[in-house]
Amino acid sequence: MTNCAKGYGSMDMRKNKNAAAAAGPWSAPWRAGGLCLALAMGLGACDGLLDVEIPGDVPAEALDDPALASVLVLSAVGDFNCALTNYAGATAALTDEFIGAAGWIDYTDWDTRRITASDNDLGQGGCTNFGFGVYTPLQTSRVQAESNFTRVQEFPDGDVPDKPLSLATLAAYAGYSYTVLGEGFCELAFDEGPLATPAEAMSRAENWFGQAMQMAQQAGADDLLNMARIGQARVLLNQGRAAEAAGIAAMVPEGFVKYVERSGTAERRWNRIARHTHGDFYYSVDPTFRDLEFGGTPDPRVVTADAGRLGHDGITPIVLPMKYTDVSDPIALATWTEAQLIIAEAGGGQDAVDIINALHARASLPSFASSDPAEIRNQIIEERSREFFLEGRRQADMLRYGIPFQTGFNHKGQPYGDTTCFPLPDVERINNPNIG
Numbered sequence: 001m002t003n004c005a006k007g008y009g010s011m012d013m014r015k016n017k018n019a020a021a022a023a024g025p026w027s028a029p030w031r032a033g034g035l036c037l038a039l040a041m042g043l044g045a046c047d048g049l050l051d052v053e054i055p056g057d058v059p060a061e062a063l064d065d066p067a068l069a070s071v072l073v074l075s076a077v078g079d080f081n082c083a084l085t086n087y088a089g090a091t092a093a094l095t096d097e098f099i100g101a102a103g104w105i106d107y108t109d110w111d112t113r114r115i116t117a118s119d120n121d122l123g124q125g126g127c128t129n130f131g132f133g134v135y136t137p138l139q140t141s142r143v144q145a146e147s148n149f150t151r152v153q154e155f156p157d158g159d160v161p162d163k164p165l166s167l168a169t170l171a172a173y174a175g176y177s178y179t180v181l182g183e184g185f186c187e188l189a190f191d192e193g194p195l196a197t198p199a200e201a202m203s204r205a206e207n208w209f210g211q212a213m214q215m216a217q218q219a220g221a222d223d224l225l226n227m228a229r230i231g232q233a234r235v236l237l238n239q240g241r242a243a244e245a246a247g248i249a250a251m252v253p254e255g256f257v258k259y260v261e262r263s264g265t266a267e268r269r270w271n272r273i274a275r276h277t278h279g280d281f282y283y284s285v286d287p288t289f290r291d292l293e294f295g296g297t298p299d300p301r302v303v304t305a306d307a308g309r310l311g312h313d314g315i316t317p318i319v320l321p322m323k324y325t326d327v328s329d330p331i332a333l334a335t336w337t338e339a340q341l342i343i344a345e346a347g348g349g350q351d352a353v354d355i356i357n358a359l360h361a362r363a364s365l366p367s368f369a370s371s372d373p374a375e376i377r378n379q380i381i382e383e384r385s386r387e388f389f390l391e392g393r394r395q396a397d398m399l400r401y402g403i404p405f406q407t408g409f410n411h412k413g414q415p416y417g418d419t420t421c422f423p424l425p426d427v428e429r430i431n432n433p434n435i436g
Contacts, residue, residue: 066159072148082127083137088392090132095394101311102282106131114417123425145174168215175208183396186421227258230334246346249339259330270327285319295366
């Protein structure tokens with residue numbers, strides 16, 4: 001199988017933080033055989049679709065076969081799904097979604113925000129790593145999507161059934177790979193290039209989503225079209241282009257959801273959040289996300305349950321997230337709900353209040369009422385924290401809105417570090433001739 005990639009407080013405290021917010025691996029020597037090897041191992045990711053495994057390396061030229069177009073697409077999708085799952089777990093630990101309950105330092109460093117550039121887990125860890133591999137899985141996902149796009153694009157049209165659909169898929173997943181890298185890392189590098197900023201990653205994502213939307217329309221693939229629309233709106237919002245973001249988000253139909261599918265058939269396809277909470281008891285839901293309600297009504301979007309036991313560390317009481325209870329539970333990637341909250345943030349005012357209340361109605365929650373711009377914005381931030389709980393979005397929102405990260409000492413007396421965005425791993429900085 002592919003190794004595609006190694007504060008206590010109250011809800012009011014979190015809402016106060018929200019209110020304050022409103023006022024290497026990819027250098028040339030590594031990549032030479034990286035794609036063919038990743039594909040050879042990655043075939044096992046396509047459980048139920050392609051139940052084969054190819055031993056050893058596959059020469060790069062062997063991939064230049066139109067008959068492999070569907071394999072190239074599935075490989076890229078599988079690598080992104082594996083990367084996003086790791087990223088969601090890592091950022092849940094890093095932010096105020098989880099508190100640590102593991103005795104292993106590999107996990108403790110994440111929940112105490114002591115992730116440094118020299119951290120092997122961050123830089124070289126894979127999807128099944130002990131800890132959370134982040135950089136390598138996301139860069140693998142990006143390289144697979146881009147390289148496979150070029151390959152499929154060069155195949156004769158007549159030799160690839162549904163070629164626009166294949167290209168739209170690869171472009172969309174390239175866009176999401178760049179988006180997540182840009183949201184999570186302080187600085188980056190691509191393909192042995194110089195240091196790149198998160199803004200540059202977003203610019204690349206915007207380009208890929210543009211191509212994905214164009215080709216999805218050509219293919220008549222509404223699912224991919226809406227997935228790309230939400231990605232593009234997300235990028236535009238990150239770029240401060242809120243009105244443009246809202247315009248694209250408004251095209252997404254009600255109820256749309258695109259998932260990162262998970263499975264219990266192979267470890268690299270597990271939902272690791274479910275595994276590390278319900279299975280390993282390495283993490284417990286942070287008190288700020290427990291027993292959430294609105295107007296005295298429990299919020300069904302963030303349901304938790306007392307496990308009645310201590311964690312792996314023998315110290316931390318375990319409170320389980322009920323959003324994911326099994327390793328096969330999918331993770332939402334792009335939703336109509338996100339599109340609506342983008343529109344709300346862009347417009348504000350009564351239109352935003354109406355959107356919030358439409359989401360509340362879907363969750364059987366009381367209505368929200370306010371005409372104060374700051375209160376409305378704070379509520380949008382709060383809605384995002386609940387709607388996107390454990391979906392890999394909290395770190396980016398804390399950075400974008402200026403929400404404070406935990407400081408001082410955690411519930412076990414361990415000091416918090418200063419990691420907010422992820423540093424560029426030393427393995428990239430040292431091995432990249434245009435940086436080191």
